[in-house]
Amino acid sequence: MANEKITINDIARLSGVSKRTVSRVINQSPKVGEQTKLKVEKIIEQYNYVPDKQARGLASSRSYLLGLVYDNPDALYIDEVQRGILSFCSKKGYELVVHPCRYKSTDLNDNVLDFVRRSKLDGIILLPPASEVDDLASTLDENAIPYVRMVSGYSEKTDDFVMSNDRHAAADMARFLVSLKHQKISMITGPLNYRSSKERYEGFIHTMENMDRALPDQYLIEGTNLYESGIEKGRHLLTLDDRPTAIFCNNDEMASGVLKAAAELHIKVPEQLSVCGFDDNLLASRIIPALTTIKRPVRQMAVYAANKLIAKIESNNPQAVIQNCTVHPELVIRDSTGFNEN
Amino acid sequence: MANEKITINDIARLSGVSKRTVSRVINQSPKVGEQTKLKVEKIIEQYNYVPDKQARGLASSRSYLLGLVYDNPDALYIDEVQRGILSFCSKKGYELVVHPCRYKSTDLNDNVLDFVRRSKLDGIILLPPASEVDDLASTLDENAIPYVRMVSGYSEKTDDFVMSNDRHAAADMARFLVSLKHQKISMITGPLNYRSSKERYEGFIHTMENMDRALPDQYLIEGTNLYESGIEKGRHLLTLDDRPTAIFCNNDEMASGVLKAAAELHIKVPEQLSVCGFDDNLLASRIIPALTTIKRPVRQMAVYAANKLIAKIESNNPQAVIQNCTVHPELVIRDSTGFNEN
DNA sequence: ATTGACATTGCCACCGGTGGCATAATATAT
DNA sequence: ATATATTATGCCACCGGTGGCAATGTCAAT
Numbered sequence: 001m002a003n004e005k006i007t008i009n010d011i012a013r014l015s016g017v018s019k020r021t022v023s024r025v026i027n028q029s030p031k032v033g034e035q036t037k038l039k040v041e042k043i044i045e046q047y048n049y050v051p052d053k054q055a056r057g058l059a060s061s062r063s064y065l066l067g068l069v070y071d072n073p074d075a076l077y078i079d080e081v082q083r084g085i086l087s088f089c090s091k092k093g094y095e096l097v098v099h100p101c102r103y104k105s106t107d108l109n110d111n112v113l114d115f116v117r118r119s120k121l122d123g124i125i126l127l128p129p130a131s132e133v134d135d136l137a138s139t140l141d142e143n144a145i146p147y148v149r150m151v152s153g154y155s156e157k158t159d160d161f162v163m164s165n166d167r168h169a170a171a172d173m174a175r176f177l178v179s180l181k182h183q184k185i186s187m188i189t190g191p192l193n194y195r196s197s198k199e200r201y202e203g204f205i206h207t208m209e210n211m212d213r214a215l216p217d218q219y220l221i222e223g224t225n226l227y228e229s230g231i232e233k234g235r236h237l238l239t240l241d242d243r244p245t246a247i248f249c250n251n252d253e254m255a256s257g258v259l260k261a262a263a264e265l266h267i268k269v270p271e272q273l274s275v276c277g278f279d280d281n282l283l284a285s286r287i288i289p290a291l292t293t294i295k296r297p298v299r300q301m302a303v304y305a306a307n308k309l310i311a312k313i314e315s316n317n318p319q320a321v322i323q324n325c326t327v328h329p330e331l332v333i334r335d336s337t338g339f340n341e342n
Numbered sequence: 343m344a345n346e347k348i349t350i351n352d353i354a355r356l357s358g359v360s361k362r363t364v365s366r367v368i369n370q371s372p373k374v375g376e377q378t379k380l381k382v383e384k385i386i387e388q389y390n391y392v393p394d395k396q397a398r399g400l401a402s403s404r405s406y407l408l409g410l411v412y413d414n415p416d417a418l419y420i421d422e423v424q425r426g427i428l429s430f431c432s433k434k435g436y437e438l439v440v441h442p443c444r445y446k447s448t449d450l451n452d453n454v455l456d457f458v459r460r461s462k463l464d465g466i467i468l469l470p471p472a473s474e475v476d477d478l479a480s481t482l483d484e485n486a487i488p489y490v491r492m493v494s495g496y497s498e499k500t501d502d503f504v505m506s507n508d509r510h511a512a513a514d515m516a517r518f519l520v521s522l523k524h525q526k527i528s529m530i531t532g533p534l535n536y537r538s539s540k541e542r543y544e545g546f547i548h549t550m551e552n553m554d555r556a557l558p559d560q561y562l563i564e565g566t567n568l569y570e571s572g573i574e575k576g577r578h579l580l581t582l583d584d585r586p587t588a589i590f591c592n593n594d595e596m597a598s599g600v601l602k603a604a605a606e607l608h609i610k611v612p613e614q615l616s617v618c619g620f621d622d623n624l625l626a627s628r629i630i631p632a633l634t635t636i637k638r639p640v641r642q643m644a645v646y647a648a649n650k651l652i653a654k655i656e657s658n659n660p661q662a663v664i665q666n667c668t669v670h671p672e673l674v675i676r677d678s679t680g681f682n683e684n
Numbered sequence: 685a686t687t688g689a690c691a692t693t694g695c696c697a698c699c700g701g702t703g704g705c706a707t708a709a710t711a712t713a714t
Numbered sequence: 715a716t717a718t719a720t721t722a723t724g725c726c727a728c729c730g731g732t733g734g735c736a737a738t739g740t741c742a743a744t
Contacts, residue, residue, distance in 0.1 A: 009730075017694085018693065018694045018695075019730090019731080020693075020694060020695080020733095021692085021693060021694075022731095023731065023732060024693090027732085031691065032692070032693085033692060036693085050459070052462070052729085052730055053461060054396045054399040054400045054405065054730080055729070055732090056730075056731055057396040058394075058396045058400050058698095058699050058701085058729090058732090059698080059731045060699085060731080061699080063396065075417050075418045075421030075624070076417045078421055079417030079420055079421060082442075083442060086440070086442065093460075095460070095461050097438065098438055099428075117347075118395065118435075119395060119437050120394070227627075227628060256628045259630060260628075260630060263630050282417070282625070283624070283625060283628055286569060286598045287629055288602060288605050288629065349699090349700055350701060359723075360723065361700090361701080361724090362702080362723075362724060362726095363723060364701095365701065365702060366702095368701090369702085373722060373723085374722070374723085375721085378723080393701070394699085396699085396701090397700030397701040397702090398702075399729095400699090400700080400730065400731085401700075401702040402702055686744080687742105687743085687744075688743080689740105689741090689742085689743095690739105691738105691739085691740075691741100692739075693736105694735105695735090695737090696733105696734095696736105697733090698731105698732085698733085698734105699732085699733100700729105701728105702727105702728085702729085703727090704725105706723105706724085706725080706726100707722100707723080708721100708722080708723075709723090710719105710720080710721070710722090711718100712719070713717085713719085714715100714716080714718090
């Protein structure tokens with residue numbers, strides 16, 4: 001099966017047409033006669049011919065390579081995203097090139113531009129928080145580089161976005177905790193300059209306010225999204241004179257930290273304290289007690305993103321791009337939350 | 343800075359030599375006059391010229407793309423490997439294309455071959471368990487595709503391997519548990535057809551035997567490396583009439599499962615039971631109690647692998663390849679193990 | 685029969701590099 | 715000085731496709 005490599009010239013000769021016509025068949029050009037097309041396709045099939053990406057790229061300045069740009073320490077999230085993208089793009093004949101970066105670095109724009117140019121990527125997918133940097137998006141626009149941004153929140157300009165409605169999910173969490181009769185509810189937010197953190201924060205506290213349960217200042221703390229931050233802020237909250245009975249964390253990492261702090265202080269979860277997170281990463285189901293959290297359909301988002309990006313690349317008219325891609329995370333109730341006993 | 347793209351022809355014209363000579367400079371050919379070389383390099387520098395990978399690839403059948411082939415559900419491991427490889431290969435001008443696969447599928451060989459051909463990859467890195475399939479390695483050899491295999495264990499044919507001495511590390515664990523005065527020690531192995539599982543298994547039980555502490559049959563169980571398997575086998579072991587006081591698991595995933603089972607059965611860790619794993623993935627430090635485990639220097643292995651692969655690709659003589667790459671995992675003692683109290 | 689419009693196909697240059705060989709320049713031997 | 719080896723450089727074809735345009739064929743309209 002794995003013969004010597006066979007080129008467009010071979011196919012042309014074997015099917016008795018010019019290579020240009022074969023090229024047209026490959027690219028599904030409409031201006032090819034029906035029977036010619038069938039004849040060529042048959043030969044292509046028969047010899048298992050696949051066009052050479054490099055040659056194609058050189059001639060048409062395409063590479064059939066997509067880039068994934070991220071600055072996110074959450075390996076579980078990254079892995080899920082990669083698998084989602086690959087599941088879609090590999091069947092479309094694209095491959096995925098990965099590119100971790102430092103989203104805060106001053107040369108982020110140049111760095112990403114370089115990345116795209118060096119491998120002539122056809123387009124890139126941006127993950128938070130890099131996806132939140134509008135300046136980067138502008139630069140990509142200026143250079144006519146197709147891209148899709150995965151973000152939390154929503155935007156009118158849906159063309160370039162795949163969105164997750166974290167705000168709504170955080171509101172669900174607020175209602176859930178209240179339904180468990182908690183009176184003293186606290187939240188450890190992520191860095192509020194991150195869009196996702198802000199969405200979750202606002203969704204949560206606004207809902208609380210609407211139920212006349214506005215969070216007092218000492219119950220509202222900004223963390224860094226890291227485990228260590230969860231421990232630190234957890235310790236702080238749990239040693240307050242009037243400690244909360246429920247803590248909602250911006251992500252599972254910090255929620256794990258809070259569990260750690262609670263364990264140190266011999267506070268029982270969920271009997272004396274309810275803890276919940278956001279993401280539903282692997283940790284959430286493994287840790288003891290298993291975390292009540294919010295599951296983001298990350299893989300689904302990644303599939304949408306790949307779909308959208310390829311649509312953008314392959315169509316010259318932007319209308320062809322699939323429409324609004326918004327995804328709804330949902331509450332997953334496990335063992336770290338319970339009725340308030342007081 | 344980001345001018346119109348500048349090609350080898352521009353450089354040739356600007357520096358007053360032929361493009362062939364510029365090509366020689368780029369490729370560090372020795373047959374270029376010293377001052378010519380300097381002159382051209384200066385122009386290249388000045389105009390920030392980078393050769394086009396596709397054109398280069400088309401002409402020389404190289405792509406400057408490396409592939410990463412894996413069938414491993416451990417996202418943390420994969421992420422670490424990716425970052426390790428990238429840290430080395432990006433500065434050498436290579437990019438990384440990722441390719442999850444099903445290592446058991448009957449068309450693994452064809453699948454991987456296809457992957458390599460479609461994108462004309464210069465070489466690939468294989469991760470366990472795919473790296474353990476000798477048949478795949480043979481196929482790659484036959485097709486003259488450069489590759490490096492990351493494996494647990496050792497091999498005489500060090501050329502193609504980056505190895506981790508898991509056997510030795512497992513022996514350390516055996517000695518550690520014995521030093522804690524445990525008498526009834528159990529092991530949940532991974533699937534013994536995996537090389538890594540076998541190495542850890544043998545390192546552990548042989549060391550136990552050498553200390554006259556051979557494991558009785560009922561304390562030796564084969565698991566699947568998955569969390570659920572840890573729960574199931576854990577339950578089984580902990581409900582034996584004469585249950586063990588220490589359980590060594592082939593990986594952290596299963597160790598987490600055992601902790602879960604222990605929690606269900608109200609067995610206190612580490613007071614009544616010591617549990618330990620292998621890998622030191624994120625979970626290990628986050629779970630409560632934090633796991634005693636063995637840390638594999640995964641990133642280091644990945645860097646070695648990239649280094650070795652690129653050396654193979656770039657040199658025609660195999661001697662240039664860096665020598666023996668063996669890495670030594672080490673014991674990390676945390677809170678899930680303690681002195682046997684009986 | 686002639687012409688024009690349109691659909692189909694082919695020809696050739698070109699994308700940006702590298703390989704092989706010829707040629708020019710310089711050093712060494714006779 | 716001349717022949718000979720050695721080094722440095724240039725020329726041209728080629729890698730495997732695509733773009734633009736010309737050529738050919740078909741059919742309806744004049």
